[in-house]
Amino acid sequence: MPTVTFLPGYRKVTVPEGATLLDAARAAGLSMNVVCGGEGKCGKCQVYVKDGTVSFDREKYRRFFSEEEIARGVCLACRAYVVGDVQVEVPAGSLIEEQKILVEIPGMQEIPLNPAVRKYEVRLEPPSLEDTTPDLGRLLEGIERQGGPPPNRVYAPLGVLCSLPQVLRRSGWHVTATVALVPGGYRLSSVDEGDTTGRLYGAAVDLGTTTIVAYIRSLVDGRILATASNYNRQISCGEDILSRVNFSRRSGLARLQQLAAESINEALTTAADAAGIDREEILEVMIAGNTVMTHLLLGIDPAYMIAEPYIPVVRRMLSTAAGRIGIAAHTNAGVYTFPAVSNFIGGDIIADILAAGMAEREEATLMVDIGTNFEAVLGNSDWMLSCAGAAGPALEGGEVLFGMRANPGAIERVRIDPDTLAPSVSTINGLRPRGICGSGLIDLLAELFRACVIDRTGGINLELDHPRIRKGQYYPEYVVAWKEETSIGKEIVITENDIKSLIMSKAAIHAACMTLLDAAGLAPGDISRVCFSGAFGNYLNKENAVTIGLIPEIPPECIENIGNGAITGANIALVDRRRRKELDGLARRITYIELNADPSFMDRYTSSCFLPHTDIALFPHVQQTLEACRAKQGVRSWQA
Incomplete structure (x- = not known):
């Protein structure tokens, strides 16, 4: 070979x-x-x-x-x-480099501390000829006396039973028992010598397609002790969900499961080291991931989710022991995965909903999570509608000539002087530009539109006499950075073809939002707030998102970036067992709308393939702003 x-x-x-x-x-x-x-x-x-x-x-x-x-x-x-x-x-x-991974949770509300796993310090009388109670029964009775569950509701794994007699006798019958609330009862997770009640830890994990984020928290006082992030090693088997499912179908499921566990373990190890704890002290792990990622982590075949009628194996919350799937925590630590609504609306979106507090509000909220695919949820405490679709890779820098991920050197912010048409850019880590990431592309599209460099279809105005506007080798283009300004030895441009790809991506998202509103009998003005979740949404300029028609027009002050909603929701479910218990019910309440089966979606999509929309009257404030810009620049009004 x-x-x-x-x-x-x-x-x-x-x-x-x-x-x-x-x-x-x-x-x-x-x-x-x-x-x-x-x-x-x-x-x-x-x-x-x-x-x-x-x-x-x-x-x-x-x-x-x-x-x-x-x-x-x-x-x-x-x-x-x-x-x-x-x-x-x-x-x-x-090569894939260090990405700007969204780890911090902006303004996360105080979470009530009510964990599902607890420790009980127990001092026992040793057995005698007069008291021949078995070791396990003796321990469980002691736990009950300390306020724990009754013995007949507690399950003891074989591993705990094998070590129990030695631990009890070495400790002089003074031990700490860890008991976790699990479906159907309680599990005796571990028995430690002496008093370890002050050392009880849990982990919240965002299992993303590209990145992993982990938080380690004290389940004694709720403090966040450390965070860590890294790439999902499954990237080596495919960049996106579809390619990974196809890889699993070629006898690759075991490999993908192993890589998912290794990726989580890398983050847990880094966070545990930073927190100064042993990974064996992590007694509970809450994981939020999309439906396919959850199946792959648990070693469940996801093959039938990508072919009609698109059926996952399971949608409800699942739990297993860490040792069974190779997670680097205590071998009996409970690992919980969020439930899903469908194969396209997964546990990460349920976590987003939890983070946004949608289920607790009477006002209607629109939550949007954007990546290569997008998910949208509309609703309140009484009802929720959801949909999902392909945003296309353009918004993540794919299929754009100089698009890139949010790596060092990526242009993430752009302003264009409307008089000189000169751009001002900022890059990740302040390095010389290498390309443009998603937030920079949205800025660029809006700024070019305001400056009359592009029209409502995305066409570049070659009649403008400016060195940055030119006819490229294949398409008209605008020069964002000259060769001597970049670190790649060539000019960074955005082409007319790039712009039209971006418009098609944003059109799919806007059309989906309008489909949800129509299904609910609501107009854009009925939305009290829009929440962007995920790294893309967190770094998105809200005004520019509305200007290009990414979402329906609502006042900028009603648009929130909730950050990494998946890790926020995972933290909430980790710390508060009441909220965790509600997750299956929440998932069942959400109605999923299949956009491909909705005859009106394509009409809405076609109408959205303009800046900001075919019907400019749907964006009155955008229209007003653009009219003012064009009047200042002596350009014909929209009504001409």
């Missing part, structure tokens, strides 16, 4: 002839930046062939490369096929 050598680290792997360089990179342990899932659409996995040859149709993907890059032997790893021994250079920009 051919050998592929990756530079600069000289990693070597052998692969079958006909494998892609992306397959080889994964085998070599390299995490390539394949936003589009390896379909040749994003152009992010560029590599250079230094020795040997590969089969690659360079003309088909020429739009991604400069003449200089072509001369150096550039190709896309996902579309280049191995035909013999080859040596390949992988530039840093083609």
Whole structure:
């Protein structure tokens, strides 16, 4: 079999002839930046062939490369096929780097401390000929005397029973028992020597498709002790949910389960070290993830969720012991996963709802979580409607020529001077620009629109005599950063094709929101607030989101960025067992609307494929602002 050598680290792997360089990179342990899932659409996995040859149709993907890059032997790893021994250079920009992961919870309300797991310090009388009560019965009676549950409701795992006689006798019959409330009763999770009642810890985890976030909290006083984040190692098996499900169908389910557990363990280890505790002291873990991620973590086959009629194996909350799925906590720690509404509205969205407090409010709230896919929920304490769809990778930087994830050097904020048309940009970590991430793309779209550089269809006005506005090799484009200003050795532009992709993505989200409103018999003015959840929403400029028609127009003060709603909701369910108990009921209350089956959705989508919308009257304040801008610049009004 051919050998592929990756530079600069000289990693070597052998692969079958006909494998892609992306397959080889994964085998070599390299995490390539394949936003589009390896379909040749994003152009992010560029590599250079230094020795040997590969089969690659360079003309088909020429739009991604400069003449200089072509001369150096550039190709896309996902579309280049191995035909013999080859040596390949992988530039840093083609690898997944440290991402701006949303960890902090902005303004999280005080959570009532009512955990489902508790410790009981017990001093027992040793057995005698007069008192031959078995060790377990003796312990359970002692727990009941300390206010714990009755013995007949407590289950003791075999592992605890095997060590119990030695622990009781070594401690002189002075122990601390950990008892967890579980479905159907209680579980005796552990028995420690002496008094350890002050050391009781739990973990809240956001199991994202791309990133993992973990919080460790004291379940004695509720304090947050440490946080940690890292990438989901499943990326090596596929960038998106669909590719991972397909990987699992190719006998990869066990591997994906292992990678999910390893990813969580990496975050738990980092957080536990920072908190100064042993992972074995973590007695409960609450995990929020989408429906597919939850199935993969638990080792449940998700294959039937991606084919009609799109059925998951299970939707309700599940619990298991940490040791059974390889989670690095106490082996008997309870691991709980959030319930789901459907295969598209998963536990992460239930956690978002919990974080937004939607179920406690009489006023209607619209909650939107945006990624490669989007989820939207509309409702209040009495009713809730939900839907989901493909936002497309454009909003996450995919399928945009210079789009990228929120990595260092990504342009995350943009302002354009309406008189000079010169941009002012800020980048993550203040580095020289390398590309544009999602929040920067939204800013750029709104700013170009206000400055009359683009029209309502996204077309670039080439009649403007300005060096930044030009006809590119394939499409008209606007130069965001000149070559000497960037760190990539070439100009960063946004093309008319990029802009139209962004408009299509935002149109899907707006159409979904309007579909929910229509189903509820409401108008945009009936919404009391809009909540954006997730990293994308947290860094989104609210005014710009309305300007481009990403969401229905409501006053900016009614739009909230709730941050990482999944980790917020996981924290709430970890600390307050009453709220956790309500989750299955909450999921059952949510009605899911299948957009593909709604005949009016496509009409709404088509109408939303304009800035901000075909009917500008739906955005009166945006219209007023734009009219003022155009009057100042001497541009014809919208009514002309």
